[in-house]
Structure formats: structure tokens, C-alpha cells
Amino acid sequence: MDKREEFLRDQRICMNMNEESEQFEGAVIPPTFGNTLFTFKDFESLIDAEKSQQTKYVYCRGTNPTVEAAEKKLAALERGEVCKCFSSGMAAISASLTASVKTGDHVLCISHLYTSTMDLLKYLSKFGVEHSVVYSIDLEDIEAAIMDHTTVIYIENPTDTYLRIIDIKAVSALARSKGIRTILDNSWATPLFQKPLTHGIDIVVHSASKYLGGHSDLLGGALITSREIMDSIFKKEYLLMGGALGPYAAALLLRGLRSLPLRMLGHQENAKKVAGYLASHPEVAAVHYPGLPSHPDYEKASMFLTGFSGLMSIELKNESFEQVKKVINAFSVFQIGVSWGSYESLVLSPNYGYNVEKLKQERISPGIIRLSVGLEHEDFLINDLHQALQES
Numbered sequence: 001m002d003k004r005e006e007f008l009r010d011q012r013i014c015m016n017m018n019e020e021s022e023q024f025e026g027a028v029i030p031p032t033f034g035n036t037l038f039t040f041k042d043f044e045s046l047i048d049a050e051k052s053q054q055t056k057y058v059y060c061r062g063t064n065p066t067v068e069a070a071e072k073k074l075a076a077l078e079r080g081e082v083c084k085c086f087s088s089g090m091a092a093i094s095a096s097l098t099a100s101v102k103t104g105d106h107v108l109c110i111s112h113l114y115t116s117t118m119d120l121l122k123y124l125s126k127f128g129v130e131h132s133v134v135y136s137i138d139l140e141d142i143e144a145a146i147m148d149h150t151t152v153i154y155i156e157n158p159t160d161t162y163l164r165i166i167d168i169k170a171v172s173a174l175a176r177s178k179g180i181r182t183i184l185d186n187s188w189a190t191p192l193f194q195k196p197l198t199h200g201i202d203i204v205v206h207s208a209s210k211y212l213g214g215h216s217d218l219l220g221g222a223l224i225t226s227r228e229i230m231d232s233i234f235k236k237e238y239l240l241m242g243g244a245l246g247p248y249a250a251a252l253l254l255r256g257l258r259s260l261p262l263r264m265l266g267h268q269e270n271a272k273k274v275a276g277y278l279a280s281h282p283e284v285a286a287v288h289y290p291g292l293p294s295h296p297d298y299e300k301a302s303m304f305l306t307g308f309s310g311l312m313s314i315e316l317k318n319e320s321f322e323q324v325k326k327v328i329n330a331f332s333v334f335q336i337g338v339s340w341g342s343y344e345s346l347v348l349s350p351n352y353g354y355n356v357e358k359l360k361q362e363r364i365s366p367g368i369i370r371l372s373v374g375l376e377h378e379d380f381l382i383n384d385l386h387q388a389l390q391e392s
């Protein structure tokens with residue numbers, strides 16, 4: 001299937017999959033199952049259902065029809081066997097990692113990752129799980145950083161902050177040859193623009209709080225993998241740690257998914273224009289966006305990405321906190337806030353003034369400003385960037 005056919009197939013999954021109205025008295029969208037538990041006609045039926053809680057409805061910390069509808073769509077979009085939705089992206093990431101390590105194991109992180117993922121890895125040291133970061137995307141460097149006790153390679157593609165593109169096919173083949181599991185956070189690209197499982201990745205995780213939801217009105221996460229891996233995660237990390245997605249958030253997620261293909265095309269179009277404008281701006285030292293032809297991985301990106309979303313970072317020529325603060329405060333269309341991936345444009349910097357030394361240790365330029373390009377008209381966005389950078 002070519003890129004366009006895949007996209008059309010995904011659009012049908014997002015809009016129509018499992019939403020046949022005849023199942024629900026003609027309701028155009030399925031009703032939301034807000035119940036906590038299911039009742040049975042006799043005790044034997046309950047005993048029977050408890051044996052296969054992953055497919056039978058018993059208690060909604062395990063399975064709920066509304067949540068399941070979102071899970072089926074996400075599994076189909078990722079071309080994976082099964083998905084479970086979680087109460088947040090971090091709940092999904094915690095489950096993926098704790099399911100994959102034991103005391104004495106080592107997790108290798110490739111380049112920059114989402115801050116809370118790094119903090120979770122630091123927390124896991126309390127259980128004797130080690131981690132290290134290889135600040136390179138070259139296969140030889142990655143291979144050299146693998147240790148005897150490495151059991152997981154953790155990836156974001158593109159990487160956080162600098163949006164470098166990793167050859168995930170080569171990395172997953174390398175990992176597989178050494179019996180190492182690969183986990184990839186696909187929140188940036190969404191399954192519409194990157195399908196890591198088809199390149200050999202073992203587990204895909206998402207923050208659904210970003211593009212999948214798309215309207216800054218829900219917290220959620222997802223984990224997509226093989227049936228074999230999920231069988232274990234469901235019984236342990238999902239049911240026991242209890243980070244299930246609630247049905248009302250799942251209904252919002254289903255709503256978000258219906259417009260995901262159109263929104264992603266909109267983010268892509270706006271982001272390309274914004275990146276193009278910033279690339280020639282005299283106050284901007286660099287634009288980190290893989291959809292820009294001048295990005296070091298622009299060619300490689302087309303091996304894995306079929307599109308580009310709206311999150312990018314720029315580096316100011318003047319890297320001082322004073323300057324970063326001044327520029328951020330000068331925006332009016334871009335709002336100041338954490339998170340990203342929603343219809344509204346947001347701006348932020350990892351430079352909080354007091355943490356410059358730490359940023360340098362983590363190889364992050366203090367002049368970085370992160371932009372989440374939303375769905376406002378491009379003219380508003382570019383005018384806002386123009387005036388905010390001029391102010392400085």
C-alpha cells in the first residue's frame with residue numbers, strides 16, 4: 001500500500017471502526033459505558049469471565065467497552081495486535097518499563113527523552129534498575145553503549161528537543177539480535193505519521209494527552225504491542241498498578257481520534273510554514289524540525305515518517321535566561337504553558353533560569369524555545385513570531 005492508501009485506511013479506522021450504529025439502536029456514535037462493573041446471570045458465568053478478563057467485561061479497572069473501542073482503533077492504527085489505554089502517558093510508560101526490567105537490569109536511552117521518562121528511570125534505581133544515555137543517534141555509538149545487562153532500549157523518534165531521527169529499523173534489529181526489548185514513545189508522530197511496530201519495535205507507548213486527544217481536555221496514555229507481551233502486562237502492570245483509562249476520558253479520546261487525520265494535516269502545514277519562516281530569522285541560531293529540508297535528518301526522516309507534526313524547537317542567538325524570558329513573554333497568540341499537541345499554539349523553554357548548569361550537562365542549549373504549532377491561521381502565528389522576536 002502506498003502512503004496515500006495507508007492514510008485513507010487510517011482515516012476510516014479513526015472515524016468508523018466499531019462504530020456501526022445498528023449495534024446501538026442507531027446512535028451515530030456509540031454510547032459511553034460509565035459503569036464500574038458488570039453483573040452476571042449466575043455465579044458460574046462470573047467465575048468463567050474472570051478467567052479471561054482481558055476479553056470479557058467484569059470490572060472496569062481491566063476492561064470497559066468504551067475504552068476498548070479506543071484500544072481497538074489505536075491497535076489498528078499502529079498495525080499492532082493489541083492496545084491497552086492508561087490514565088496518562090506516564091502510566092503507560094511506567095507499565096512498559098516495569099514490565100520489561102528486574103533488579104540488576106540496565107535501560108539504554110537513545111539521546112534526549114521526555115523529562116518525566118528520565119525522572120522515572122532515575123526513580124527505578126531504587127529497585128536496582130540502572131540506566132544510561134547515549135547522546136548520539138549513530139548505530140555504532142548505540143551498539144557500543146549496550147552493556148551485558150541491558151534489557152531495554154528506550155527511544156523517542158524523533159528525539160526530544162533536537163528532533164533527531166533514529167534509524168529504528170536498524171536499532172530494533174540490533175536489539176533483537178541481543179535479546180533486548182525496544183520501547184518507543186510515538187506521541188510526536190502519532191500512528192498516522194509513524195508505525196514503529198512495522199519497523200521491528202516491540203512496544204509503542206503514547207501520551208494520548210497530546211495529539212490523540214488533541215483538545216487539551218483529557219489525560220490518557222496507550223501501550224500497543226504483541227498479544228504475547230500484552231498478556232503479561234495486562235495481568236500484572238495494568239490490573240495491579242491500576243492505571244486504567246476512565247470511560248469518559250475514553251469517549252473524549254474517541255472524539256479526538258475522529259478528527260486526528262485532518263488535524264495532523266493542519267499541524268503539518270502550519271508547522272512547515274512556521275519552521276520555514278524561522279529558518280531565515282536573524283535572531284534564530286537554529287530550527288530543530290525534521291520537516292525542514294535543512295534539518296540534518298530530513299532525508300532519513302522519510303524512511304520512517306510519512307508526515308511531520310507541529311512540535312519543534314528553536315535556538316535563540318542570545319542564550320541568556322533574560323532573553324528567553326523576554327521572548328516568551330512577548331508572544332500573544334502562542335500561549336505560555338506545558339504540554340503540546342493540541343489545537344492551540346503553545347510556547348515554553350526548558351530554561352527556567354535556575355537550571356542552566358543541569359541543561360548543559362544534559363547537552364541542551366539554554367537558548368532553546370519550544371513551540372507547539374497549533375491550528376490557528378498561519379498568518380496569526382507568523383505575525384506573532386515576528387513581533388515576539390522583534391521585541392527582543
Ligand SMILES: *Cc1c(COP(=O)(O)O)cnc(C)c1O
Pocket residue numbers: 088089090091114116156185187188206207208209210219220221339
Ligand atoms: C507528555 C508526554 C508524556 C507523558 O504523558 P502524560 O499524558 O502527560 O502522562 C510522555 N511522552 C511524551 C513525549 C510527552 O510529551
